[in-house]
Amino acid sequence: MDQHNGSNKKFGMVIDLDKCTGCGACMVACMAENNVPVREDETNKMLSLHWMRVYRLTNGKPFPQSEECFLPRPCQHCEGHHGHSPCVSVCPATATDYDMHTGIVSQIPTRCFGCRYCMAACPYHVRQFNWWDPVWPDGMERMLNPNVSVRMRGIVEKCSFCYHRYQIAKDKAYAEGRRELQEGEYQTACTQACPAGAILFGDLNNPKHAVARIAQPDPAREGKSRNPNAFRLLERLGTNPKIYYLSTREWVRKAGDTEVRKPEKA
Amino acid sequence: MFPFSFEWVWDMGHIVFHGGLWYALSILGMGMTYCIIKAVYDTVKSKDGGHGSGHH
C-alpha cells in the first residue's frame, strides 16, 4: 500500500436517514446494476445476496411511543487505520484490496476461492456468499449488465461503489480531454435511484463535494464527523467506514454505534 | 505471493514471512535429501559388504 497523498480521492456517502423512506429503490437499483441474482425464496436474508440492504430500526418503546427508522447499508468501505480495513487484511488470496487512490474496497470474484474469512471479519454483514449458482429465469438473463461480471457459485461478493461507473466516467472525461471528474459524473446506482434524494455520493477528500461539506470528516480522528447529526456504523470499533449517516433522532444515532446496548438492556 | 502480481507492493511482512517459510522448507528439504542420499549410500555399501538382507 503506497502512501496517501493529497490528490487521492476518498469516495464516500452521506445517507440522510430523515429523508430515507425505506422504499427499497436503492436495493433494486443495485441488483439491476450489478447483476445480483434473485432466488425463488429470498426470505432468509442471511442466505440472500444483497449488496445494499435496508434495515428497519426500532426504538424499542411500547405503542404508541414506538418509532422506526430505515437504514440503507451498502459496503461501508472501511479504511480502518491506514487502509487496514477489517476484511482486506484477512483475505488469504489477496482477492480484496483497499485502493488508496479511491478508498474503495474491491473484490475480485475470480480470485476469491470462497474461504469466507472476510465474512467473519465484517461486522456489517456486507459480504455475502454465493451459496448457489446464479440463475436467471428464462429470458431475464437478457437484462444482465455487461459492465459487471456475473459471479460464480462458491465465492464472496459485495458492493463495489459501482466501480465500473467510475471507470466509465473517467473514460468519458479522458476522451473529452479532462483529467478530473465533475461531482455528479460518478454516482452509484443507489444514489441515482433514490427517489427521496437521501443518498449523496462523492469525494470526502474534496471540500467542494457535498459529502465532504455535510460529513465534515475530521482527519485527526480517523474521519469522525464534526456534524453533530452524523454518525458512522460501529465507529468505536475503529473500522473507519466511509458511509456517514445523518439523523436528527438521538436513538437512531445511538443505535448506529455500539453504545445503545447499555442503558436499553436493563 | 510473487512480485509479478499486479497489486504487488513490498513490505516487511514478506521478508519475515518468506524468511521463516523458506528457512523451514530448506531444513526439511536438506534433511530429507541427506537421509535419502545416505540411505542409498548405506544400501550400496551394505551390498558390497556382502549382506544379503537389510535385516540386522
Place this chain on the structure above:
Amino acid sequence: MDSALIPNGVKRCSIGQFAVWIAINGAILLWGVWALLLIYFKGLNQTNMTNAYGFALWIWADLAVIALGGGAFFTGLLRYIIGKDELKHIINYAVLIGFVCYSSALLILAIDVGQPLRAWFIFWHANVHSMLTEVAFCLTCYFGVLTIEYIPLILENRQLNRVPFFHHLAHNMHHIMALFAATGAFLSFFHQGSLGGVTGVLYGRPFGFRTGLLVWPWTFFLYTWSAAACGPCFTIFITRITEMATGKKLVKDNVIDLLAKIAGWMLATYMVAKIIDTWYWAAVTAPSMGFTLMDFYSNNPGSAYGIWILIAEILVCGVLPAVLLLMPSLRRNPSVLFAAVTLAVLGACLNRWVMVLQMQAAPVLSFEPWFTYFPSWQEVATTILPVAYGVILISLSYRYLPIFPQEPELNPIEGGK
C-alpha cells in the same frame, strides 16, 4: 493370513474380526464421502451455513483437531529437544495421532472452501498479512513434517524393513529426527498461534478481538499454549481408549505419568494466562469497543451462549483438570487421570467452538439479532468422516506397525516368535 505383516512379539486379533471392524468404519467413511461428493457437486448450499455463519462446524473441527493434534509437536519437542527420554515410548503414537489430526484438518479445509479447484490460490496469490495464509503454509509444511515422522514408522513394518533401502532410510531419518522435530515445533508454534490469530485480529468482532504483541494478538500465544497443554492430554486420552479397545496395557505408567504431569503444568499456566486474558478482554478491550461482558452472554435464543459456557470452559474444563493433573496422588488414579484428560480435551474443543461460532453468533450491529445455526447432515457426515478415517488408519498402524515399543514387554506372548 496377514501374520507375515504383523510385528514380531505381539498378538493381533483374527483377520476376520479385523475386517469387520474396518468395514464398520469404512461404511461411516463412505457416508462421509457421499456427503462430500454432494457438497463438491452441488456446492456449499448443502450446509446450514449462512452469511452470518461463514465459519461453522468445519472450521471448529479444524481448529479443534489441530489443537488436539498438538500432542505430536509438543511430545516431539519434549522428547528430542528437551530430552525427556521416557517419552520415546509414546512418541510414535503421538506422531500417528498428529498425522491423523492434521490430514483430517487439511481434508476438512478442502471441503470447506467454495472453490476447491482453485484453493491453491492461497499459495499462489498469498497475502502474507492474513493469519489464514500463515495457517495454510505452516499447516502444509507441518503436515510434511508429520509425514516425515510417520514414514520411518511405516518403513519399520516387518516386510518393508526387509528392503535394504527402506531400512537404511528409516534408520537415517530416526537419526536426524531431532532436526525435524525442532522444525515441526517451530512451524507448530506459528500455525497454532495463527489459528488463534484468525479470530484475534478481527477487530470488527468484539467477541473475538484481542489486543496483543506486535502483529500477534494474545489469542496467538494462548492457542499455542493450549495446544501444547491439551494436545498431550488428547494423546493420553486416545492411548487410554486404544488400551481399552485392545484390552492391553500398551504404555507404561511412568511414561503416561510424566506426560500427564507436564500437561498439567502447561494447562495450569495456560489457565492463568487465559483468565488474565479473559479479564483484560472483559474489563478493557470489549468496553473500549462499546460492549460489556454480558452483552456477549445474554439475550440469545435458548441461552445457547449463556455465561455457563465461559464457566464451563475456564473452571470445569480448565482449572479443574489442571488441578487433577498436578496432584500426583490424583493423576495416578487411572479414572481420575482419564477424567482429567477428557475434561482438558473438551475444554480445548469448547474454546475453539466459542471462538468460532459464538464470535459470529453475537450481534455487533445493535439492530441485528443473535444468529442461530445447526449443522446439516452433510456437515456432520463430513466431520465424522475424518474420525472414521482416523480409526481406520490407527487400526491399520496398530496392527501392522510397531507403534508401541513397550507392548511386547507389557504383553508377553507364550511361545512368541
Place this chain on the structure above:
Amino acid sequence: MKIDRRSFLAFVIGGAAGSTLSPLPWKLTDDISIWTQNWPWTPVPPRGERTFVTSTCTLCPGGCGISVCKVDDRVIKVEGLKGHPVNDGGICPLGLSAAQLLYSSTRVPGPLKKVAGGWQEVSWSSALGDIAFQLSELRAKAMPESVAWISESDRGTTAELCKRLLTVFGSPNYIRTPSLQDTLETALYLTQGQRAMAGFDLEQADFVLSFGAGLIEGWGSPGHMLRARSAMRAHGGRITHIDPRLSKTAAKADRWIPIQPGTEGALALGLAHVIIREGLFRKEFVDGRTAGFEAFKQLAGEGFAPEAVAKLTGIDAKTIVGLAQSFAGAKKPLAVCGRGSGRVPGGLQEALAVHYLNALVGSINRPGGVIAVPEPEYINWPEPEMDATASKGMQQPRLDGAGSSEAPLARYLLNRLPKALASASASPVQALFVSGANPVHGLAGTAAVAQAFRKIPLIVSLSPFMDETAAMAHYILPTHTSLERYEDVPSALGFPRPVLGLSKPAIKPLLNTKHAGDVVIELARALRSPVAGAFPWADYEGCLKQTLGGSWAALTKAGFVVDAKFSPSGFETASKKFEFKNSELAKLPAFAAAAAPGDERSFPLLLVPYDTLRLAVGAVGSPPFLMKTLEETVLQQDDVLVEINPSTAGGLGLVEGAAAMLSTPQGRARVRVHITDGIMPGLVAMPRGLGHTAHDKFLAGKGVNINDLIAPVEDPASGFEAGWGIRAKLAKA
C-alpha cells in the same frame, strides 16, 4: 523385458515422479482453475453499444419520467429521468423493475383461446374475427349494452379509443377500476364544480396533516411524493400522520397520532369544529370565496366537539385541540386523505371533511394546497356517427349502477358489478374486456368476484401477463409491456400541475403482442360499419401522432411537456365559490363512519390492509426484484406475517414468527405473526399484493391475498367501495 513386481513398482513410482516433474500437472491445475472462473453455466452478458431511451413509466398512474438503459437491443435497466418535473431522477422500486416485467416468464406469447379448459394458440386475425363475430351477434340481438370494458384508466388515447369503441358499439359500460381518485374527483366536483384531478402541492406546504394517506407508500405518484417529502422537509415543512399503525409514512412523519381505524372523517370534522369555534379559519378565504359556510359550521358544531370526537377516535381532546391549532396556525397547511396507497376510494364524506379542512385554511388552489388540475384537452376527435342500435344501447342504464338514482355522483362502480352479475339469472354482461387491470385479485371479496365473472360467456383479457383475470378469460389478446409501446400519459397522479408525458418503446415487441389501441382499431375494423367508421386511423401510432399534433416533437425528445403558465382556474359552481353546501351536497345522508363488517363477539380483532412500495398492487404483479426486497418481517418462506401488538399476541399465546389461523367472516388463511409495538392493540395488519395464484414462481403461492379475507363495503353517500377493514379472529395454528 519381464515385468515382475519390482519393475512394475519402479515403473509406477518413476512414472508418477516423472509426470509430477513434467509441466502436465501444473498446466492441468491451472486450466482447471481457469475453468472454474469461466463456468459455462454462469452467464456472460454480451457487450455492445450503450444507449438510453427517454420515456415515461406507465406501471402506475404516477407519470414518472424514465431513462431506459440499453445495450444493443437488450434492456438492461430502467432509471429515473433527471430533470423530469415529477420525479427528477428518482424512481420507485417497481419502476426500476420494469425490465423484469418485459422479460418475465409469465408473459403471454401470443393470442390464446380457451378450448376445453386449456389454452390454444391462435392467430390475431382469427382471435379478433371470433370476438368480432360474437360481438356482432350481441349487436344483432340489440343488446350492445351487454358489452363491458374494465380498465385502470379513463384518460389518454388508449382509454379514449376503448370508450369510443364501446360508444359506437352502443354500450355505456366502460368501467374504471376503483381508487381514491373516485372520491377526490367527486369531492372537487361537488364543492368546486370542476371535473378535475386533485393535485397536492406537498412540496410547498409547511404542515401536512395526513389522514392515513400512505404518502410514501404508493399514494399519488411515488416518484413525486418521495421527492416532494424531502423537499418540503428541507424548507422546514412538517408532517403529522394519523394512522392506527406505524406505517412507513407514520415512521417518517414528524408526529404520529394513532387513531381508531375508520374514524378519520370524524377527526377531520372535530378539527374543523375547533378551528371554527376558536375562529382560526382564514377569514379572507372563507368569507370571500366560499358559500354555505354557515351550514358547515352547524354540521361541525353539532356532535363533533373534541370530547365527542375523542370518544370515537381514541385521541384525547387536548391533542385534538392542539392539532387543530397547529394546523390552522401553519402558514401553508395541507390536509390529505385516503388510506394507504389509495387503492380503495373510501367514504365520500370523509374525503369531503378533509377537503373542508383545507377550505377552512384557504389551502385550495394556492401554492402548498390542493390544486384542481383540469382534465387534459388534447384529444379532440370528431364525434362518432352512431346508428340506432348504438344510440339505444347508450341510453341504457349502466350495469354497475353508476349515475343511477342510487348513486348519482359516481361515474364508475366496479365494486357493484359482481353483485349485479350474481343477482341476475342470465348475466347482464355478455362480453367483458379487461385491460390494464386484474379485478379477480384486486377487488375485495375475491371469491364473489370470481363467481360472478364465471357467469360471463365471453371474457377477453388484454393483459401482457397470465394474471388471475387472464386465467379466467376466454381469449387473451396480449398487449405490449410498458417498455414496448407508445402511450400518452395525460397526467401524473396527484401532481399539482398538468404534465403530459409520452411513453416510448425502448425495444421492439419481443413477442406476438399488440398495442391495446391497435386491438381496438382492428376489432372495430372487424366489426365493420358503422363501428369501423369511427376509427379512421391506420394504427394506434398514427392516431397518437395525429392526436398529439404539435406536441409530438417535444414529447419524443424530452419525454414530457408542461404548461409553464398553468394557474388553477376559479371555481365553477353556480355561486362561483367554494361551496360547503349546495343542492347536491344536501342530498348526502348524515355523516357516519363506516363500520367494519362482522360480529365483534366471534371476531374480536380488526384486520386492516396496508400498502408498501415493495409490493405491486393493481395490473402488474410484483416482479422478482420486489419480492427480494420484502423484509423478513413481511414474508417468511411462503407465509405472510401479519402485524400484531405484543398485548394482542400475549393474549393469544403467540410468539414472534408463530403460525396462526386468521379468520374473518369471508374466509380463513394460515399466517405467521410479527409482533411489533408499531400497531394498535386489537388490530391485525396484512400487506396488499400477495397471495397470487398466477404469475411466476417468485410471486405465486406466497402469502395471502387480503382481498380473499375482506368484504366489500359500500359508501352510502356515493356507492364507492369504502371498506377499511373487517372483523377478524386469530388463533394459534
